[in-house]
Amino acid sequence: MTSSGTDPRYDALAELALGTLPESERPAIEAWLAGDPDALAEFRALRESLGLLALAAPVVEPPASLRDRVLAVTGHAVDRGHTPATTRTAVPIGVDFPPKSSGPVVGSGLSVGWLAAAAAAILALGLGVYALQLRSQVERLQADLDATAARLATTEAEARVNRTRLARAQAETSILTAADLRRVDLAGQKGAPRAAARAFWSRAQGLVLTATRLPDLPEGRTYQLWVLTSGAPISAGIFRPDASGGTSIVFDTPVSLPPPAGMAVSVEPAGGVPAPTGEIVLIGKAD
Known part of the structure; x- marks a missing residue:
């Protein structure tokens, strides 16, 4: 089993959860997830966090003026008698692997609340990746600290032996050079x-x-x-x-x-x- 502190593939889980992982990297990561229960569990936790963030975001109705400006830019007539219903979209939780992305798709019913949730999700995933990197750094620093402590213990033991030898040599010298020898x-x-x-x-x-x-x-x-x-x-x-x-x-x-x-x-x-x-x-x- 590989730990997230030493396997760089864990850094790709956030992109896979968002569906932004490059196509060339997806097969290797998906094969790894299929054979590593720990990695798959962490991936599912990331997907679940995305879904919860989306559901937790408040639904905000866009102002009517925003719709007018969007329709004016796109060349459509402004129909004030029809206001599109706002939709609340959540990131699917039960899907093990996200669909392959073919570029950003923006639906006409996308709500401001979903945009806020998506931004929060991206921020959360970015923080998750950063946390994984910090964990890796902490583990490396701990390993360096353990190695340094081992070297220090060896050095202290050698120092004690050398002090004993030095004291014996000094005592022998004092005796062998004594006037009453x-x-x-x-x-x-x-x-x-x-x-x-x-x-x-x-x-x-x-x-x-x-x-x-x-x-x-x-x-x-x-x-x-x-x-x-x-x-x-x-x-x-x-x-x-x-x-x-x-x-x-x-x-x-x-x-x-x-x-x-x-x-x-x-x-x-x-x-x-x-x-x-x-x-x-x-x-x-x-x-």
Whole structure:
């Protein structure tokens, strides 16, 4: 089904209803109406509006002087003893297709009321065509607005990702350029012999961990980074590597953190634990 907002054939319905559609265009429009119930319903509504407008127009008797002038121009004698009856003509409502027009025909009994109704009908149909055009414009503008909103949402999502990346890069730069920077190299253990990692810690700026070739974890498990001190291990945070087993992550560490003697990574339940319970997969001593 075609909507009037996108099918230009709807613009020809007003001319078809008035019987002024060019003969060359009538077959295509009539065939379309015969196969499209929605278009036919709209056409019939236009025809019904024409009929109602004609019936609603008041019958106005023309002044006798008008008849005299018309007869004088046409060369007919003025017969004051006979006044033609005024007729009230309505646009047929029940006809699906208007008769093919062969040019304007003016009857001698055409009333001023019908002329007024016809003018009103033409105005109404013109407004109907204009309304269809406006509807089409509104639908196009709505489609453009939806597309713009989609692009804006995508742009905002990309902006959030870029802001996150920028903040991480700035944090990493602050840590790696800190004057009190300390480095810890971590080697893979039995559970991840090919894995390797390096941690950079600054008391003032925080901690950066980069790792590669870590095994993928089952659901409900996570990696947890531990700062090894002379006392109990202190959790720096949890993380999951990407699909390639790599990660580069920044952890905020308190300024009260004791100087690390080393660092380790263990496999723990999702959410992390207060003290190491799982297998150690990476470990290293501080320089």
